[in-house]
Amino acid sequence: MAKVLVVADIRQGELKSSTAELLSKARAIGAQTAVVAIGADIESLIPALVNAGSDIQYIADDPGLELFSASSYTSCVVDAARQFGANLIWFGFSESGKAVAPRVATRLDASCATDITDIILSGDKVEVIRPATANKVVQRVVVNAERLVAVVRAGAFEAKAVAGTLNVVRLSPPARDLKAVIKQIVSDASGDIDLADAKIVVSVGRGAKDEAGVDLIRELANDLKAGFGSSRAMVDAGFMAHNKQVGQTGKIVAPDLYMAIGISGAIQHLAGMNGSKVILAVNKDPEAPIFNVADYGIVGDLFEVVPILRREIKKIRG
Amino acid sequence: MKILTTVKKVVDVELNIKVENGAIVEDGLQYVMNAWDENAVEASVQLQEHYGSETTLVSIGAGEDNDKIIRKGFAMGIAKGIQIDDSSLARADSFIFARVLQKVYEKGNYDLVITGKQAQDTDNGQTGIILAEYLGLPCVSNVVSIETLDERHIRVTRLGDTGKEILELELPAVVTVSDSINVPRLPAMRGIMMAKKKSIEVMDLNALGTSVDEVGSAAPRSEIVEYMTSKTRQAGKKFEGDVAEITSRVVYLLANEARVL
Numbered sequence: 001m002a003k004v005l006v007v008a009d010i011r012q013g014e015l016k017s018s019t020a021e022l023l024s025k026a027r028a029i030g031a032q033t034a035v036v037a038i039g040a041d042i043e044s045l046i047p048a049l050v051n052a053g054s055d056i057q058y059i060a061d062d063p064g065l066e067l068f069s070a071s072s073y074t075s076c077v078v079d080a081a082r083q084f085g086a087n088l089i090w091f092g093f094s095e096s097g098k099a100v101a102p103r104v105a106t107r108l109d110a111s112c113a114t115d116i117t118d119i120i121l122s123g124d125k126v127e128v129i130r131p132a133t134a135n136k137v138v139q140r141v142v143v144n145a146e147r148l149v150a151v152v153r154a155g156a157f158e159a160k161a162v163a164g165t166l167n168v169v170r171l172s173p174p175a176r177d178l179k180a181v182i183k184q185i186v187s188d189a190s191g192d193i194d195l196a197d198a199k200i201v202v203s204v205g206r207g208a209k210d211e212a213g214v215d216l217i218r219e220l221a222n223d224l225k226a227g228f229g230s231s232r233a234m235v236d237a238g239f240m241a242h243n244k245q246v247g248q249t250g251k252i253v254a255p256d257l258y259m260a261i262g263i264s265g266a267i268q269h270l271a272g273m274n275g276s277k278v279i280l281a282v283n284k285d286p287e288a289p290i291f292n293v294a295d296y297g298i299v300g301d302l303f304e305v306v307p308i309l310r311r312e313i314k315k316i317r318g
Numbered sequence: 319m320k321i322l323t324t325v326k327k328v329v330d331v332e333l334n335i336k337v338e339n340g341a342i343v344e345d346g347l348q349y350v351m352n353a354w355d356e357n358a359v360e361a362s363v364q365l366q367e368h369y370g371s372e373t374t375l376v377s378i379g380a381g382e383d384n385d386k387i388i389r390k391g392f393a394m395g396i397a398k399g400i401q402i403d404d405s406s407l408a409r410a411d412s413f414i415f416a417r418v419l420q421k422v423y424e425k426g427n428y429d430l431v432i433t434g435k436q437a438q439d440t441d442n443g444q445t446g447i448i449l450a451e452y453l454g455l456p457c458v459s460n461v462v463s464i465e466t467l468d469e470r471h472i473r474v475t476r477l478g479d480t481g482k483e484i485l486e487l488e489l490p491a492v493v494t495v496s497d498s499i500n501v502p503r504l505p506a507m508r509g510i511m512m513a514k515k516k517s518i519e520v521m522d523l524n525a526l527g528t529s530v531d532e533v534g535s536a537a538p539r540s541e542i543v544e545y546m547t548s549k550t551r552q553a554g555k556k557f558e559g560d561v562a563e564i565t566s567r568v569v570y571l572l573a574n575e576a577r578v579l
């Protein structure tokens with residue numbers, strides 16, 4: 001029988017939606033489910049972990065776990081996986097997940113698959129589906145190892161509201177990593193809507209030119225209560241924070257609506273957003289490659305288009 | 319400080335990639351140095367320039383193109399090149415590559431390993447981290463800056479989920495670098511000429527002092543059994559003309575046709 005351990009994605013004390021999505025998928029394939037939550041002062045999250053669909057909650061709650069440390073987090077996940085006897089260990093898409101998953105896999109002699117969009121179980125056989133090569137191909141991968149550690153792409157699975165049962169197991173805090181010491185986190189979380197959770201994402205590209213252009217597009221995002229993303233060009237130019245970058249090296253998003261404003265549509269950017277349900281592009285160059293993937297395209301100067309977009313959207317949404 | 323930089327030959331993702339009968343069509347493909355490994359090379363060469371570090375590059379792969387990318391590393395300033403060429407590695411997964419890299423590391427007494435954060439063909443982002451686990455070394459991934467503190471310590475910044483994480487690492491260590499760490503230099507003519515004359519140390523597993531059994535290349539933990547084309551999006555409705563009119567039309571369609579507003 002499949003036993004799925006989901007690693008809870010906790011940011012700034014909040015449980016991200018991926019946790020419930022992964023647990024729902026685990027229940028859908030008939031697996032036993034457990035969750036491991038790691039952090040400081042996370043007691044209050046236990047009800048949410050149960051509601052997300054877990055039947056066992058492994059809790060590593062320690063002041064030493066406040067700042068992310070790949071090796072401490074690895075120890076906690078490995079500990080929980082061993083106690084539970086997990087054969088499938090799943091992470092939601094996050095930088096910490098991507099850092100920890102290969103470590104966990106190595107310690108458990110497991111296989112490791114990142115960026116998966118589906119997992120297929122038939123009998124003892126486990127297969128995963130994952131886009132690769134900048135989303136240009138899709139791989140079907142057969143797992144030969146007894147265990148699989150996977151990092152799941154945002155939006156791959158849907159959360160179904162099925163609560164689990166309360167069954168808390170406390171993990172002892174891991175030894176501190178003395179060879180890689182975390183000194184500080186310079187936070188760039190500005191309290192805005194997380195890109196991975198947003199139903200609508202509005203992204204700004206080099207076409208916006210400067211601060212004023214960025215502000216104009218941010219207003220549009222605010223109107224829509226949308227996540228506000230960016231191409232790498234605007235991150236490199238210092239206008240947008242790193243954690244706003246959409247693309248192969250940034251966030252991979254799949255919202256209902258993605259608005260690319262002044263973005264050319266380089267393949268590395270497309271890799272981060274071409275799974276979106278609907279794409280709108282605004283670009284003054286009718287030949288811009290972004291129009292090849294956009295469901296709706298407006299050819300025009302964004303400084304003219306965006307104010308009209310805001311006005312028209314206000315009209316229909318009130 | 320002795321630095322080992324890992325470099326992989328990957329398919330050029332800017333070109334069209336065709337899939338037929340579950341496999342990638344080789345015809346028309348071109349191979350280049352993995353973009354993130356260019357960042358790794360640049361970071362290594364900068365440390366060499368600033369601190370007199372000694373740089374060595376290793377690439378596991380075969381063929382003329384692999385030779386070309388190693389020479390590109392030389393042209394960018396890397397001092398020594400090692401190539402591991404063994405037919406048993408054709409279907410290797412990250413764990414097998416990491417085992418081979420471990421053997422290379424153990425032969426060389428390095429202080430720092432710099433890998434790309436991800437290979438553009440696999441998009442795995444695993445090999446450097448697994449290598450560190452095998453070696454029992456500290457490792458930081460997705461790194462955007464490296465500074466040396468003293469002989470035995472470096473300070474690195476990584477892009478994490480909530481911001482920039484600043485860590486101090488005891489050497490030897492492994493870091494995997496993001497493309498945001500630097501802009502790889504274009505090799506100068508003189509560098510290119512010199513790179514042509516340099517010798518590359520080419521080894522198979524045997525010469526490396528290991529075997530198919532030891533690196534596990536006969537039994538990968540996972541195997542790609544099929545390639546499929548990714549769902550390509552169709553270009554939709556593109557509007558040109560009076561900006562007020564087309565914008566209002568598109569908003570109407572987003573609300574009433576696509577139903578996403």
Ligand SMILES: Cc1cc2nc3c(=O)[nH]c(=O)nc-3n(C[C@H](O)[C@H](O)[C@H](O)COP(=O)(O)OP(=O)(O)OC[C@H]3O[C@@H](n4cnc5c(N)ncnc54)[C@H](O)[C@@H]3O)c2cc1C
Nearest residue numbers: 205206207231232233247248249262264266268269284302
């Ligand atoms: C290894 C690697 C990884 C990368 N990872 C990423 C990644 O994760 N994310 C990412 O985004 N990029 C990434 N890139 C960079 C990518 O290749 C592009 O350089 C980048 O996406 C370009 O950003 P842009 O579209 O904003 O800028 P540009 O390509 O310069 O495009 C600007 C667009 O704005 C339009 N424009 C200009 N003025 C106006 C106006 N007034 N009104 C309307 N339109 C206007 C122009 O027609 C143009 O199409 C990566 C590159 C490499 C090599």
Ligand SMILES: Nc1ncnc2c1ncn2[C@@H]1O[C@H](COP(=O)(O)O)[C@@H](O)[C@H]1O
Nearest residue numbers: 324325378433434436437442443444445
């Ligand atoms: N065959 C290889 N030869 C040399 N380095 C490699 C090889 N495969 C992977 N690497 C290194 O590991 C990094 C991550 O690869 P991957 O885990 O496949 O995404 C790459 O950027 C390379 O630096």
